[in-house]
Amino acid sequence: MSALEIRSVRKEFGGERVLKDVSLAIESGEFLILVGPSGCGKSTLMNAIAGLEPVTSGEIHIADEDVTWRTPAERDIAMVFQSYALYPSMTVRGNISFGLEMRKVPKAEREATVERVADLLQISHLLERKPSQLSGGQRQRVAMGRALAREPKVYLFDEPLSNLDAKLRVDMRTEIKKLHQRLGTTIVYVTHDQIEAMTLADRIAVMRDGNILQLGTPDEVYNDPVDIFVAGFMGSPSMNFITASLEGGAGGYRLRIVTAGEEALVLPWPVSRETPAMAEQVGRSIILGLRPEHFSEEDSRLSGMDEGTPVSARVSVAEPTGADILLRLPLGDGEVTARVGPKCTVVPGERLGLRVDMGRAVLFDSQTEQRLA
Incomplete structure (x- = not known):
């Protein structure tokens, strides 16, 4: 009842x-x-x-x-x-x-x-x-x-x-x-x-x-x-939204992210998380959603996409909060926030190796803002 x-x-x-x-x-x-x-x-x-x-x-x-x-x-x-x-x-x-x-x-x-x-x-x-x-x-x-x-x-x-x-x-x-x-x-x-x-x-x-x-x-x-509204409203700091183009096809989708002054970053999408809706978006601009905790410091002990896709970015701002450090990084057409451990030693202006947990990423339609995958 x-x-x-x-x-x-x-x-x-x-x-x-x-x-x-x-x-x-x-x-x-x-x-x-x-x-x-x-x-x-x-x-x-x-x-x-x-x-x-x-x-x-x-x-x-x-x-x-x-x-x-x-x-x-x-x-x-x-x-x-x-x-x-x-x-x-x-x-x-x-x-x-x-x-x-x-x-x-x-x-x-x-x-x-x-x-x-x-x-x-x-x-x-x-x-x-x-x-x-x-x-x-x-x-x-x-x-x-x-x-x-x-x-x-x-x-x-x-x-x-x-x-x-x-x-x-x-x-x-x-x-x-x-x-x-x-x-x-x-x-x-x-x-x-x-x-x-x-x-x-x-x-x-x-x-x-x-x-x-x-x-x-x-x-x-x-x-x-x-959708994008719920994703952005829930969480603090809020989810990062990155404009990317979708390439490939079933069994091998990739996300291409262009950052000014940087070489394009290509992130493979996990095969296990492909959806039928993605096929209609190939060649189009879509929105990649990554939460700050989906980034982690590069660790040589990790290997393979399931444990994180390696990326490199230049840190613009570091904000220690005590329990962790929030980093601001240029990525795509804006900046993203990454949450890393309190012992991460980084100086603004330096490049930092990170891994992105694509197994927890989400995709949104850039027009309707509805969830794709």
Whole structure:
């Protein structure tokens, strides 16, 4: 049984279609993340699920019940907002228990629930404080506690970490992950941060212009993107896109890459990864997608295409990050980013031998931007 099912939901504002027949099903206990750039429709979809925004057409079902035209209070959902939305005049205890009080939950049960939730979120020592006396991270825990006290069918998180500083975001991300693993709750989570999406989700729905472009596990949307947009949006640094011409035929495709002032680079395409769509692209310009980690330092112990195709490039910029080094290299009609180990000794301006993992590369149609192989 799906905990939440969205069927052909459309939303229009003044004639502009913001959601375009969106459909998806979320299983009980699943952590689904809606991710995409600002204005893609993810918050509108979240508000439609919550009942804060009426849909133009389509249906929304929670636990197999049609709730399309029910009020938020009738949908048995709990929402955690970006702005925390705490009552400033109430203590933490009052904020957590307020919803229970409105639902006429007996006092003893309310107090037991508050204690349980506070202990779960490690905020028991803050119960008598007001929101103004709390840090951003503590306020977010209280907002989460208020939602957890409800025990609804579905939890909705609308960019809950966007107001926190970088370190606190990482810490809270970990806490939300632990919480989900412990409780097995059904969560729909909106973010524009693809790192949050990759680390938290069971499945990710990548949105653009009111459509879901791809729905899959973090591994699927990262390693098997359906088009250039998904490939470029997921990952940091993002995927490199290199213009190349496709040569050869079945059993022997090659990619020719021309870089100004350099000899043309020819990369063989793995036979095991050939697709029928490639035959129509021979002699045409296509887009080769390589992630920064698909490059590695040349190692004399490696041999053969399966372990990396050797290339040589002149380094323009080296950016040590501690855990690794990001290199900028001229390749094709622009520069690419390569992620190498922290012990790689390289000086900008020098040539560096690298190997490219063509077994993990992807190809895109330069006109439609759809995946070819």
